[in-house]
Amino acid sequence: MENRDIARIFNEIADILEITGGNPYKVRAYSRAARNIEDLSKRIEDICREDKKALREIPGVGEAIAKKIEEIIKTGKLKKHQQLLKKVPPELLELMQITGIGPRHLKLLKEKLGVKNTADLEIVCKQHRVQDLEGFGEKTEKKILDALGDFKHSKGRMKLDQAKEYATSIIQYLKEQDKNINTVETAGSLRRGLETIGDLDILVASKDSKKVMDSFVSYPEVKTILSKGNTKSSIILKSGFQVDLRDIKKQKLGSALIYFTGSKAHNIHIRKIAKADGLKINEYGVFRRKKNIASKTEEDVYKTVGLKYILPELREDRGEIEAASKDKLPNVIELKDIKGDLHMHTRASDGAHTIADMVIAASQKNYEYVAITEHSKGLKIAGGLNEKELARHIKKIDKEDKKIKGIRILKGIEVDIKDNGKLDLSDSILKELDIVIAAIHTKFNMNKTEMTERILKAFDNKYVNILAHPTGRLIGKRKPYEIDFEKIFKVAKKRNIMMELNCFPNRLDLKDIHCKMAKDIGVKIIISTDAHSKQQLNNMEYGVITARRGWLEDADVLNTFKFNKFIKGIKRT
C-alpha cells in the first residue's frame, strides 16, 4: 500500500462527507491529512511498522486518522470508507470535477433527479429538468451542460514547459493591447514550478481595468468566457486549459502575489499565524483592524508575520514556514550555478546534432564541461552503440575535445541495465569512459523488490557513476516503476553513485520530494537535460526549478562544482 493510495481513501472520504453534508471542518481535516500523507518522503507503511506512535507526528493526523491508517495497512481497506462509498459511489464523486458543480448541487441532482454519473447528468440537462430545481435556473443548466462537454474532452494538466509557453503568449498579447500596463506576472502553480499545471493565473497592474479585462476575453485563442468582472476574469483556451486574470493595484502587488501564488496550504498556514497575532491577511494586504500595514512587496508581507522571504518553489507547507521563522531556509540552487550538463545524445545514437553542435551550444551557456552519452547496443530502436562503435566514438570525442576550446568534453555512455541487473556493455570498454550513466529502458513491469534488486545489482558494477531517470516515469503517460528509494539511496551514498534529476519536462525524474529525501540521506544529485538536440539543452531550467522545490543547495548537486572538484567528486568508492 503506497502513500498515494492511502491519501486517495481519505480524499474520497472528504468528498463524500462534503456531499452528504458532513461537518465542513471534518471534511477539511480529512483532506489535510490526505495531502500531508501524499507529501511524505517516507513510506507510511514503514513509519507504521517502525513506530506506530510516529504516525501522530504527521501534521493533520490525530488519534482517529492514525487508527484508520493502521486499519488500511493491516486490512488493505477501511470500513468507514467502504460504507461511505455505498452512499456516494466513485462515478458520482467524479462529477465534482465538473466546473460549477460542488457538493450542494451534486446533492440536489442526486436526490431530486437520481443522477448517478456523467451520462445521467447529460440526459437530465437536455430534458431541461435541472433548471426547475431550487437554486438552479436556465443559465446554470446550460453552464453545466457546457462544462460537461469540456470535462469529457479535458486534456488533464499541462506540462511545465507547455504552461510556460501559453503564459508567455498571453502576457505578450496583453502588453501589446495596452501599453499602460505596469506589471504582468504569472502566479499559481506555474510560478511555484510544479511538474504539471492545472490552469494559469496571471496578475496585471493596469491603469484601466475595464480595458485589460476586455482585451483578455477577446484573446484570439479564447474558446469560452467563464466569467468577466472588474478585477477578475476567467477563460478557457481552445486547447482546453483555463486561464484566470486578476487586475490589482500596483501598491498591493506583494500581497496579491502571495495570495495567487499559493499554495493553498501555504497561504492558510501564514494566515493562521497572522490571526494569532491579531492580524488578517488577504490579497489586498496585511490588516491590523482596518489598517493595511503591508502589501507592496512579498518581503513586507512575510515580515509582518515574523517570517523571512520564502521562494515560490518552497511554498507547499512542507516545513518552509517553520524554517523561515527560524531563519533556516535553504539557500537553494539557481540556474547560473550549473557548471556542466552530463547527459546528452548526438547523431551517433538517436540525437539530432553532432558532437561539435552540442558542445558549442553548451559552451554558450558558460558551462565548464559536458559529457556525451549515447545509448548502448541493447536499445536498438535508439541506435545504441556496441563496444566497437563506442570505441570509435570515444576517439571522435577526444578529437573534438582537443579542437573545441573553453569547455571540457567527457566521454560517457547511457548504458542499459538489463533485466538481470547486468550492464549492456562489457567492463573493458566502460573503463575507457569518464562517466557511466546506468538506465532502465526495458521491462518496466517488475515488482518493487525485483526492480530494486535489479538496480542494486547494477550498482555492483564498479564503473557506474549515475543512475538516470531513477523511476522511469513519463508524466501523464507511464507510471513510475516502484523502487525502494531509501534502500537505493543508502547504497548509492555508500558507493558514491549519483542520482540523476532528468530535466525533460515529461520526466522530471527524480521528482521534488524524492530530491529532498536524497538530500536528507546524503546522496548527491546530478541535474541533466538528456538533450537529443541543441534546443533541448534549454530544459535545464525545469530541472533546476524541480531541484529548488526539493530544497537542494549547491553542495547537494555535483554539477554545480568546478571541473576539478567535479572530477574528484564523481570518483567511485
Next chain:
DNA sequence: GCCGTTTTCGGCCCGACTGTTTTCAGTCG
C-alpha cells in the same frame, strides 16, 4: 477530526463572481 505560550473544548482563512435572488448561497481559487 485536529489542535493548543490564550485553550483538553471551542474554535477552525478569505474574497470575487454568478445566478437566482430580493439579500444571498454556491462555487471557485
